Amino acid sequence: MLLLRVTSPQRYFTVTRASWARRTLATVADTPSFRIPLIDFGKYLNASSDAEKRQTAQEVVNGFKEVGFVYLDKHGVPSSTVSNAFSRSAEFFSLPKEVKQKLAWEDPRSNRGYVAVGRERVTQSADANEIAQLRAKAPDFKESMEIGRDWDQTWKNQWPQESDAPRFKQTMLDFYQTCHDLHVQVMRAIALGLDLDESYFDGKIDQQCHNLRLLSYPPIKTDLLRGDGQARAGAHSDYGTLTLLFQDSVGGLEVQNPHTKQFQPAPPIPGSIVINAGDLLARWSNDVLRSTLHRVVAPPAKKISETEGITPHRQSIAFFCNPNFDAEISCLPTCVGPDNTAKYSPVTTEQYIVGRLTATYM
Ligand SMILES: O=C(O)CCC(=O)C(=O)O
Numbered sequence: 098m099l100l101l102r103v104t105s106p107q108r109y110f111t112v113t114r115a116s117w118a119r120r121t122l123a124t125v126a127d128t129p130s131f132r133i134p135l136i137d138f139g140k141y142l143n144a145s146s147d148a149e150k151r152q153t154a155q156e157v158v159n160g161f162k163e164v165g166f167v168y169l170d171k172h173g174v175p176s177s178t179v180s181n182a183f184s185r186s187a188e189f190f191s192l193p194k195e196v197k198q199k200l201a202w203e204d205p206r207s208n209r210g211y212v213a214v215g216r217e218r219v220t221q222s223a224d225a226n227e228i229a230q231l232r233a234k235a236p237d238f239k240e241s242m243e244i245g246r247d248w249d250q251t252w253k254n255q256w257p258q259e260s261d262a263p264r265f266k267q268t269m270l271d272f273y274q275t276c277h278d279l280h281v282q283v284m285r286a287i288a289l290g291l292d293l294d295e296s297y298f299d300g301k302i303d304q305q306c307h308n309l310r311l312l313s314y315p316p317i318k319t320d321l322l323r324g325d326g327q328a329r330a331g332a333h334s335d336y337g338t339l340t341l342l343f344q345d346s347v348g349g350l351e352v353q354n355p356h357t358k359q360f361q362p363a364p365p366i367p368g369s370i371v372i373n374a375g376d377l378l379a380r381w382s383n384d385v386l387r388s389t390l391h392r393v394v395a396p397p398a399k400k401i402s403e404t405e406g407i408t409p410h411r412q413s414i415a416f417f418c419n420p421n422f423d424a425e426i427s428c429l430p431t432c433v434g435p436d437n438t439a440k441y442s443p444v445t446t447e448q449y450i451v452g453r454l455t456a457t458y459m
């Protein structure tokens with residue numbers, strides 16, 4: 098009898114509603130929303146009115162302010178262009194080790210060429226010794242191929258022979274241009290959403306000082322991934338302005354909720370591109386836009402014995418965007434005010450990026 102009274106529907110409802118309300122209020126007050134927004138970028142690119150364009154630009158900026166990541170849909174890059182880049186990339190990584198190794202990059206400032214499994218360890222640390230120790234202990238389980246602007250006289254791209262990787266070079270050069278063009282549009286939307294002139298960034302981002310990184314995460318036995326600090330790619334933020342990230346359907350990308358510090362999955366959404374803001378854009382915007390920590394973990398493994406599993410192979414392509422190397426990055430005029438004084442001294446892109454790359458790879 099007692100039990101029945103205590104759990105009567107009315108009482109249950111009252112208690113639940115009260116505690117639900119408390120929880121909800123606490124959630125709203127303590128934890129700003131953290132959901133990566135999916136943005137219909139067609140409403141910016143082909144806006145039917147100025148209001149629609151501004152509204153979409155505002156959504157983009159809000160995504161970077163609150164989460165640091167957005168999913169961009171209707172971005173204008175044909176799916177055949179993306180799948181073609183993925184196919185040529187897969188063909189490249191399936192080349193014999195010796196062929197890839199001939200393209201290995203040596204100078205960290207060049208950021209071009211092939212990087213074998215275990216050569217990199219992404220981390221937030223800027224201390225070269227600490228990074229070297231981490232790399233020895235828990236390297237990232239991935240291999241990559243890094244491509245820059247092809248006309249650079251100082252740093253040369255390392256292309257495989259056409260006979261080894263047919264159509265690889267042309268496909269990647271075309272993809273590089275496609276990504277550059279999309280990044281210009283996203284930067285225009287950011288300018289508009291920050292109440293700057295839409296063309297504010299145009300002259301500062303037109304020299305294509307970017308880095309196209311093809312990534313291949315080999316299948317790996319799960320016991321190796323359970324090691325101390327081990328992940329497919331450790332937690333890090335990106336250095337530049339924006340990263341355009343194309344993922345296959347395997348998944349594993351996780352983004353840190355800066356309020357709770359918990360990592361949450363950013364699963365692939367077919368047809369969309371993940372875009373995140375990097376450290377240089379956060380600095381440029383006086384931290385109004387957020388550069389969020391992210392990592393790649395292994396998705397559920399396939400069992401190969403009673404005790405062992407193996408994770409599926411994963412492929413992704415990241416396009417790291419940078420301003421022109423000689424552009425001065427000093428606080429954007431609309432991101433500073435009495436309540437938000439400029440936090441960072443001006444720096445050129447080159448000083449900033451080369452400093453970060455040297456610490457990571459030396
Ligand atoms: O492969 C991915 O999904 C993410 C890669 C990444 O974050 C990076 O290379 O900076």
Ligand SMILES: [Fe+2]
Binds near residue numbers: 334
């Ligand atoms: Fe990243």
